[in-house]
Amino acid sequence: MEYTEYTCDVLVIGSGGAGCKCSIVASKNGQDVIMVSKGLTFKSGCTMLAEGGYNAVFGYVDEADSMQLHILDTLKGGAFLNDLKLVHDLVVESPKMLIELESYGCLFDRQDDGRLNQRAFGGQTCRRTCFKGDQSGHEMMLGLKEEIIREGVKTHSEIMITKLLFDENHTKIVGAMGIRLADSSIVVYHSKATVIASGGCGWLYPVTSNAVQKTGDGIVIAYEAGADMMDMEMVQFHPTGMVAPESRRGVLITEAVRGEGGHLINTEGERFMKNYDSREELATRDIVARSIYTEIQEGRGTEDGGVYLSVTHLPKEQVQTKLRTMVHQFKDVGVDILNEPMVVAPTAHHFMGGIRISRTCESNIENLFAAGEATSGVHGANRLGGNALADTQVFGNIAGIESSKRAKETELENPDEEEINSEINRINTLWTKGTYNPEDIKIEIREIMWKYVAIVRDEKGLKQAQTELTNLEEKAKDMNVQDYKEYNNDLINALEVISMIKLAKLIVKSALLRKESRGAHYRIDYPEKNDAEYLKSFVLNKNGDVTTIQRGLFDD
Template sequence: MERETYQTDVLVIGSGGAGCRAAIEAKKHGLDVVIVSKGLSYKSGCTTLAEGGYNAAFAYVDAEDSTQAHLEDTLRGGGYLNDPELARILVEEAPERLTELESYGALFDRQESGELNQRPFGGQTYRRTCFQGDRTGHEMMTALKEEVIRQDIRTVEEVMITSLLQDEEGRVGGACGISLQSTDLVIFHAKSTIIATGGAGWLYPVTSNALQKTGDGYSLAWKAGADLLDMEQVQFHPTGMLYPDSRRGVLVTEAVRGEGGRLINSQGERFMTKYDSRGELATRDVVARAIYNEIMEGRGTENGGVYLDVTHLPAEVIEEKLETMLLQFQDVGVDIREEPMEVAPTAHHFMGGTRINPQCETNVPNLYAAGEAAGGVHGANRLGGNALAETQVFGRRAGEYAAENVAKSKFKLNPAFLEEEEGRIKKLFREGDYYPFQLKKELQEVMWNNVAIIRREESLKSALNDIHVIRDKMARMKLPEVHGYNQHLLDALELENMVLIAELVTKSAIIREESRGAHYRADFPKTRDEWKKSIVLNKSRNEEYLAR
């Protein structure tokens, strides 16, 4: 196995919105910065797929809006499980970060007055979601990419990071991974390392996430000794596509409901007001459970969903503000100007993740996290529009404080570490009974059937047992050596991370004996005051709790 080595000051793992913003900020300090990505740079994360918008309390449309109102909505929507300091930072810094995006070249929709336009999103008291039609994330990533190129930041793509470099004192000094094109070992020596790898939507077979979201960052952080918190809090977006199978789970943006889309069951009933007075603009956890309930009680469509209808809107509104949705459904033979969409919930966002402080530091020296890879900002449920803001607010903070850490960083690598990692990877190439992709599918079905929208102790414990069985089967995986891009190797490495994170999600779901936000326990359907605390997991100690 050949080796390729990079020396840098700041290593950013992940090339999405948070990763690019972190790299741009670190570069401002005159440092050498490298971005490494498992997929293609700028194109493989979830930011570019985000459609709806970016929350910032500019108060251009509703003059009564304020950062305080944004904070209150965020805490209320998060079931008050949020880290209040992180939530405050999000709402206070979001407007300035959006202005910076504009300076990079991002264009957001504006009113005739020239001020930014803002649309309503679920769980928000006022209209504060800035947007670019229904392709906001794509617009952001285009601008961030151009700024990364202008700053001459090095990017390395199609390298799967398999472990963080650590010394005997637990300090991180970079990372190592495998080139998916050559299977060479790729080593990054860095004084500060930022995890910005996003979430783990592909723990489930139906997800809106990019293919790369298999919990890699959570796994890297966990194995390095970092705290993970609130891992049970997995958001299911209420509206994903239902068919064809190749498009199942693809996001149908909340902007559809923000612009006036109506949810209707198979009996022709607009049902959301039965569940929440805010109707279609209730928070995502409420809407997802309502849709699930309609389907389970026999009021779903033939394909197992409900209808999302915008046919009452003027065609020009759909063409201008929902252009991506119009084209997305036209591709499968549906004209949303004339007929309703069929939708159902899809795994979308992890509110939990690596525990950070306001400087994006983890409890592991020299290690930082930002974006969906970090937890605590959103609590038990994320408001639509807060994720894109989070990428910029905490991406910038991670880059700033990781850069400041460079001068004082200490690290001494044990050479045996690399030998051990190389040996571990080589052992994956063997004959066996199962291809990695087969075990991936088995794991996804376990999670979907037992650890999804509605949870119960019996099914959660059954899932935990099944996860352990899959882990045992991994010892009998078969992995052929191939020339060129090795999908089997990628599947095997991702499966290791997925099994670990699935176990942590399930354990946390068992521990939390209440329903709060996205975590709904049918056997504990009430929110309980004594559970207004985060569950913190660490590989070296029993679970702990953080009162909120």
């Protein structure tokens, strides 16, 4: 069977913050790197869309800040489900990685004395979030892109990786394969080490802040290869996404709006967060999202299903300089946020679950590494705003170092040819005149997840989701994929549907196992946290095993 082949030392799947950082570090360590992106390189990840900032302990605004406080805030925010060692690495390495970003050319906002400025963010004891107005992720990607170019890293855009490849003895990963979106041709990569940095899965839901490519493909190919999945029930809903117009529904309204002093107000004119948490608008995201949900459900929301977020009481200069993107984002739809409130509602935002990694970013599969949102453990049951951008750089750096070490001590090996042929046959069998449109099945998946597996859950709904997802699996065997090669959306959607159903079922399975409420996982049939039985992470594997890892302040 015909296919195009590429060879490298380190293959990086994903071109967002974690993928770029990993590629840069691996290249600086003398490795030949190829960075593959499902969308346009640098533009299709969620880092580019991130607005609020990057958490790092400098103490430039609040001198009392410390590594210990950042660790404790992260653990409290994650409801103590975090991997303590990963949290330690995040906090300790984060400041160093921000300084490296500045060496690439990133420019973060300064105070009058020239030191970095830092703002307040939800769930944090001190002001430690470094930022570039409300364009922090965009600024990071500009610097990372420049460094990628300087390093001469090879980048491949619009290639959807569909399978990881084992060696002939089926003991370790020796590459990956997928399809080129432009012409549906098969591409095979041979590598000594492979890193998954493909991000999360926001598009399992109909309302999301994520880039359109984020359907969880990288997580699923790791699962199919036998990688352990952990904390799969933990899906974060950002409290504030746009509500209208429909074409903008779910688009992120940065936490920086509340960090700068924005107020959440219901239709009765009440600043309602004081009824839910003493930190008010700067409570953790899980609490703010559920509070907004409750206000809407109890009839104190707007007609279009939101609440108000207002900055009209703030100085206009502050809003125009610190929240410039928000001003233009709403001006584009006819809303002047200087003089009128925004309407907001929760939106699927970040996946705390994913591939279980060690401190060296390696999975339980030899030669397979992972970094960024595709991984689990760092953020526990709920991520603090500002920790994600730090996560991309800290663990992208570690993945770059460790994958380089592995590549230096490893010889290229041939993949199992039967695996390649099997995957080509799987893709080819999708070119059929079936009954169901793949896009319609996608919509059904999202509706199921939104109805039963979103902000509020219960056993009845989760079991109904299982049943309906199993029914969709049968439909997915009879999809209609038109027979043309150039940018065939039917084929891309069909491949995504198969992955999305698998991932959705893992989320539901893990949500049923956790019979308590913790962080982003809230069950109305078990509304309280239960440390005695559930201060532990659930680990799922393709072999059907379910294991647990005890959590808390003193895990081993």
